[in-house]
Amino acid sequence: MKLGKKRPPAAEADLTPMIDMTFQLIAFFMVLINFSQSEQNDKVTLPTSELAKPVDTPIDFPIIVHLTSEDAVVIGGDKIALESIASRLLPEISLLKLENKTAGDATIIIRCHKDAPGGRVQDLINRCQESDLGFRNFALRVKEEI
């Protein structure tokens, strides 16, 4: 009588907990990832303030303007001179008009490098207030002091 040889059971690692953990990690990073490039600029180091807190209610029509230490103005990734900022802001005003809003309803959020001259911020505000643009609301963005 010939009996069949018993094969040893194949050694298989239980992958289920590892896959569970991996999916948890992916979900965590997906929730936290920030694809928004318009709010970030590597050349701008914001000053810190102990009073910096995220706003409770989001700003309706924010337009983020970066002012680098080299006096460059960056809007939506486009580097422009302060003198020609109107060419970049007029399309934004056109978009506002499509929603029956004006430049006065938007808020210019200024992200200025900490070592840039403060007078440049004044220049920027002055330019945005001129009659062809007409922005009225301005906010200075700062980083939380840790």
Add this chain to the structure above:
Amino acid sequence: MEFRHRGDRDERNELPMTSMIDVVFLLLVFFIMTFKISAQEGDFNVKMPKPGEGVASESTDLSLKLRLTADDTGQLSEIVLNDNLSFAKDWGAVRAKIVEMVGDEAGPSDEDGPEVEIDLDYNLHYIHVIEAITAVTGYRTGDDVVKLIDRIKFAPRR
């Protein structure tokens, strides 16, 4: 008599997991590499009169003027409040004076509360402007923020 097990009893339907795990790990590596820890950010609302204007707001019941002078390198050299009170570079003293003048119990009023006009030298580094705004806007006590003056205005540029 049959001793051999039937082969089809041991066959299990296993999904091929290898390719899925490969993709999942690629995704994980991507998210880890692009993850950036950044501090929270907040905003200070400011106003500025148009060129040619420059008068204080009529609705305010107390208007303060903070003059910030800079040296040649753009660093802060002196803080002067209302043209007559010099604080050297001491923001703590400025804040104490603001508390003395406006009080810190009622908090700011949006419509007719006190207003600070910041008059700065053109080349003053922006970080000192934010220090000034922080000093007059409020202070922290533990996790709470005591607000002093919310209405910040820039003087016409020099």
